[in-house]
Amino acid sequence: MSEKEPVGAVVLFKTPDDLVAGIRRAQDRGFTRLDSVSPYPIHKMDEVLGKGPSRLGYVAAIAGLAGTTLAKTAQWWVSAVDYPLNIGGNPLFSYPAFIPVTFELMVLFSSLATVIGMLVVFNRLPQYGSSLLKSKFIRDLTCDKYGLVLDAADPKFSPDTTRAIFDGLETLGFDLLYRERPSPFFSQRILSVPFLVLLAGVALLCSSATRLVFRYGGAVPPFNFMKAQEKLNPQHESNAFPDKTGMRPAVPGTVARGLLPYPYASDAEAAGRDLVNPAPVTTSSLVRGRDRYAIFCQPCHGREADARGTLTAAFPKPPTLHSSKARGWMDGRIYAVLTSGQNAMPSYASQINREDRWLIIHYLRALQRAHNAEERDLK
């Protein structure tokens, strides 16, 4: 718009009653676009201008309802659905305990809505570019004088003649209002680009600062998360010992309960002589034996113990265990093989515990018997 064109006019009055008289006069002259300006809200001025009560109340009510709903559902969802914990034996949805937060959110939402609604939606503030601010009366209008504002859009309005209609009234002055091009920051609209840029900048700054603090600030000692533990964790090295192993091997020469040293390392035959299979032959023991066999023995010796294992290509082929020699061996003799190994076969003492070795032998016996079954076995 052009700079010269006035957007309206303001008439200055001394007392509220003069102002009302002025308004009456303007109304008599058929003005419909007018408003009063005062340093404080004048009681009953709404009625004078024929305005009903503000509708802000509905905004507040709706927002309050929204807050209530959100609070209740959020608390229900968190406590009963997403994070259902037994806390003090209380029900998951302990409604009495959820009332306080619900109330607070109701108040928060509806008061936020009230304030934002009043400032931005209903009053369309900020109006840093309002032409009134440029009026010479604005100082008085914010202090102790009263103004009547006439809008240039009013059909009855004309810059030259309007002043005359207030003759005979207690006026202190008349001033035409011109809209000047507003400064980029003090914009009419809250959604002006510079303002939004500023807003975004602040938001970015705050969030990144927060992130930094939470991400790194918290981890600086002594603000730790108990990641650093003073104890020695399993499988960790310790400088307390020359060899740096944290988990200590038993002192040589000690005998642990249930782990008598195996004396036949050198003399497998003696083992065949002395040792008897302590494990009972039961279904469960055979089953476990089969499982162990499948894990440790089958790859080389094959499912049937007939040396047709899956690894035979890669490894030296073991002898079949159905040879009369193998079948002739006492359990202890086989035990010795499992324990200290034989020829290409390594020791399995570190992988299969003692009971399991005996169970495997039981299963092996079953295999042998099944493989070359005799007449009486079928009975």
Add this chain to the structure above:
Amino acid sequence: MNKAADILEATPMVLGSPSLAQIDQEVAVPMGRIPGPTWWAAFALSGLSMLMGLSLMGYTAYRGIGLWGNNSPVFWAFPIVNFVFWIGIGHAGTLISAILFLFRQRWRNAIARFAEAMTIFAVMTAATFPVMHMGRPWLAHWVFPIPNDMRLWVNFRSPLVWDLFAISTYFTVSLMFWYIGLIPDLAAMRERAPTNAHRIIYSILSWGWTGLNRHWRHYERAYLILAGLSTPLVVSVHTIVSFDFATSVIPGWHATILPPYFVAGAVFSGFAMVLTVLIVVRKAFHMEHLITLRHLENMNKVVLATSLIVGYAYCVELFTAWYSGESIERFTFLNRVTGPYWWAFALMVLCNVLVPQVHWFRKARTSILPMFVVSILVNVGMWFERFVIVVTSLHRDFLPSSWGMYKPTLVDFGILLGSFGLFFTLVLVFVRFLPAISMTEVKASMPQAQLSVHPEEIIGQPEMEEVSV
């Protein structure tokens, strides 16, 4: 009917009937002036103690809670006492600005702005305590229900979480309430800003307010709604603070009367604090005729009333403890009165119940020195009330084997002093840069500011369209 005249309170709210311009003058001028040495001295004092307090908090965060006197069984002590104390202080503001507004007590207009400011500062002061009171304050954000990659949530059954919501809501709403009230005054300040810098700041803060009636219309409505919302809010806040104690099973904490009792106590202490500061400010800024003796007298009446309510609560609490017939319950209160902390209880009763009774006499209500002394004593007493509730209930609870005594350390005292420093620093900055009295509301309540037309005559006027200028 002239005998009836003195029953109908005819004394004006503003003495010397100044013109509206004078009111602006008196309120706004101190802000332009360079502050005097007294202000600087006060500022230095409070600022220093604030710094000390803050550094002690930092040191605690670095070393650990062990720096305080807290122990087992007294896991909560000074910081919680201070927290409740300051939150309580923060209640007078909203009460004056919201509840008295709803009761159309016009005398509130002159003091509302100030009281609201004190509310905000008190809540800020109080809010520091729950954070620094945590064993691991660097995880304070865990108390907020923030969706996180650990899929953890907070426990909405915990009064501390309620507290979090209550206090943040209260702070937000009071801040908005205060700021809304400030906007027209800021507009006025904008027009009489001493320097250009002032002008720009006031312009930005006043949102280009011009005082059009169509703005006032929604403005007043918003103010009313906020008042209506703050009234239950202010009650809820200290209620929830009282829940922190009352929901527990600890005898001396678990009492159903605590909510109303705490709210009354909060208003009580809040009014006392507002009085204390107001008496000084009104003298320092020569506002005796805007904040008249009648204002102070009315506040003293509220102090007396709330003191009686608090006294009632003490009595009923003690009686119910005896009435319960439970040995542990009875012991707790006997121990409160006659135990090792008997002096705290005695001090509390003296300051909160006995001393305010002087306000039965008009003479005491209307003369500065007595009311000043009373207000300060009430502050002391209310601090000790919280001390009595928190410490004496904890230090001897169920199992005698775990009984113990609590001894505060120097750090505790330092932080307490620091909190006062923080509060008064903020107050001093406020009176320096913002109108401590709502010019708008005082003007609006002046006789010459009213329309003399009778309401009936202005029903059914034609509706005017809105102007866009």
Add this chain to the structure above:
Amino acid sequence: MFSARQCEDSLLRWLPPTPGRPGDYHEYLKSRWRNEVYTRRPTEIDFERFWNISLHEGFITATTGFLQPQDLRPEAVLEAIGEYARPSPSGIDLVLTPSPRVFDGRFANNGWLQELPHPVTTQVWGNGALMSRATAQRLQCREGDVVRLTVERRSLKIPALIEPGMADDLISIDLGYGRRIAGSIGSSVGVDAGTLRKNVADLSPWFYTGVGVETTGESSRIIRVQTHFSIEGRPIIKEASASAFRSHPLAESEAESRPHVLWSYRGYHWAMVVDLTACTGCGACSLACTAENNIPVVGPEQVSRKREMHWMRIDRYYSGSPDNPSAVYQPILCQHCDAAPCEKVCPVAATVRSPEGLNEMVYNRCVGTRYCANNCPYKVRRFNFFNYHKQLVSPAELVYNPEVTVRNRGIMEKCTFCVQRITAAKHRAKIEGRKIRDGEIQTACQQACPAEAIVFGDLNDPQSRVSQLTKETRAYHVLDDLGVRPSVTYLAKIRNPRLDTVA
């Protein structure tokens, strides 16, 4: 480690070398056995296996006696003590006893033992001149006042420690304290009463008569973890004399109405029973708990501010007259309440119920509001006011249990029912495809209790010892009226009838 050497090895090394004697002690021992034990014991197996088996079994069945049993002559004992039993001359008698914690001082540098409360006085980090109230009144000294004891020319300054139930005109002092060089922990803790001893004692080196005692105006700190010794008539301890109990067993005081139970525990429901009759208050449970659960030693300063960290503490209450009271010991640990007040108030849900009835503490979720501890009626929750583990020097980390988190400062902690052991047992059971057997899990305290006063197990299994014991007529819950429904049941204290006929 530290290239240390077994002391026997050193002795061997210092002895003049004799041919045929192995220098290594292990070899030396074995050779002794080969020559003196193995030979006496006819067996067909070779020595190596004999040796291993003996080691494994821990004993050997001897055919020809190594020791000749002597039979005891009671009258001889009477004669022996008879001469001491004569009335002491005027003045005060003094008894020097080895400390129940640091014994003769050899354990003075053990922080666990230093911080373990004395079974009777609950004193920690030091000793004192233990005397009765009457004696104290006669000497006009209050607890903590330093008194000077004089035996002939030897004298000692030591704080008075007043305890009901001491014999009058008798002062008893624990030995083993006041070591000047004991290490980083034990140096100059308490007072060394050994200096009062006489190398050639007329009666006994531990017993002196006619001891001079005068107060010195000074006073020194006595640190007790418990300062109040009466139950104030609260429903904490239940006791009866056996005769009274037989006539009418105590019935569980049922609260008016139980809160509605919303949660039932499927699977296991862990619970514990503590028998007050069996408990002797020795504190082994407390110590075992400390070792098992990486509980820090906080030191005298912190304990005196009531910040000790023991998850398992032993409360001691007196009843009867102060001159001749009778004491009750009550081990108190987290009661794992079904309606736990501590859980409700935690803002971050850092302490919650497990599906197996444990009250779980999620250390790393804890932000340290200490609200739970306030709301715990049993005050069993412990807070890390400082980082109590910081000052440890390597290799102290080796004493920590790798199964248990080390708690940092600002975190609440408490008894977990040794959840790490429960978990381990569950793994075993799962591998072997079975339920956990009753008694398979032993909590550290239970394991250590010499009187077997503590039983832990599954309440859902009606056959388990725990369920059996909770049904006993002696069973009761501490502070039952609160309706928190603890998982720890106590069995009432039953006193020996012969004692109460005396009293």
Add this chain to the structure above:
Amino acid sequence: MITENNKIRQDPTPMPRALTRAALGAAILASLLMAPAALSNWDRFLGNWLVLFVFVVTLGLGALFLVALEFLVNATWSVPFRRISENLAGLILISLPLAIPILMGLHTLYEWTHSEAVSVDSILRAKAPYLNLRFFLIRFALFYLVWIGAYFLFVGGSRRQDSTGDVGLTKRAMKLAPPFMILLAFTLTFAAFDWIMSLAPYWYSSIFGIYLLTGAMVAGTAIITFAGASLKLKNLLPEAVRSDHFYNLGALLFALNTLWAYIAFAQYLLIWYGGIPVETHWFDLRSQRGWEWVSVLLVLAHFLVPFLALLSRSAKTDLRRLRWVSAWILGAHGLDLYWLIMPSVRVNEGPFGWQDLCFPIAAIALALSVWLWQSARFPVIAIRDPRLQAGLQFHL
């Protein structure tokens, strides 16, 4: 606006005949129903009687509270309503004869009067110094001394003013108001402990006094609003009493009712949260055998419905709505007392039997007749009150 003064009738305003008939009918119906109710279940009858008694007392005290409140805060808007409150405060006088059956039935109602029960129970023994017959009666006498004394001081003074127009009487009332408020708080608190709380002798709740106090305030305000609105609708109040006055009354009713809800919620939440059996037991009784529905109904009737009905600004000036809401709240207050008393009296009976029916009717009969009787003797407004003008001119 002095002219308005002429519109005010100086003599008592004649009440509509219909009311008198209604009162009479209600009285007859009630007394007819009472005999069989008493015969069928004496305990229940006594419990109901206690409810009726406390109901009448709280109404009277609530009305008296409003009178004193006006003098305490020197409010002018309520002056035109004060005479209504004063007339209804007369219910205190009626409540005294009502107490006779209670005092005779103490042994049936209160367990602590059974010496054999007290002797074996440690808790009851501990309470005996307070809960014993003699002290109970002494307190009872004290309560009535205070209440009736205050009644004559306030109401009598105001009535004397009608003739004398003495401003000093108003001043005296202003001086009396603060101490009376204190006394009222304590007497009603202990009355609540004595009459209602000690029905369940183990249970205790320190807020209970305030609970009944707020209940009485709500009831008092409600009945004043009801009477005021009815009079206005029948044009029996002066012109000058306009919607602004009723707005204040409605707002007060709204505020007090919300306060009651707050107190009630605080008590429930804290006891629920603490979960201590001795305390929760009391609520357990009210969540079994159909009482849970009464509890829900109470929340709806005493909080939700009035809250929503009075929330909007227009509702507080709409006389018709004010009338039914205040009547509703009176009913809710009766339900509240029923809910407080009955489960403790008849521990294992459900709510609502035909025996209970006669008591609401009796209450209506009593309130109506007292009101009619009083307002037949005095003008409907305190005509010579020095603040009447200010009161009539009151604007929002």
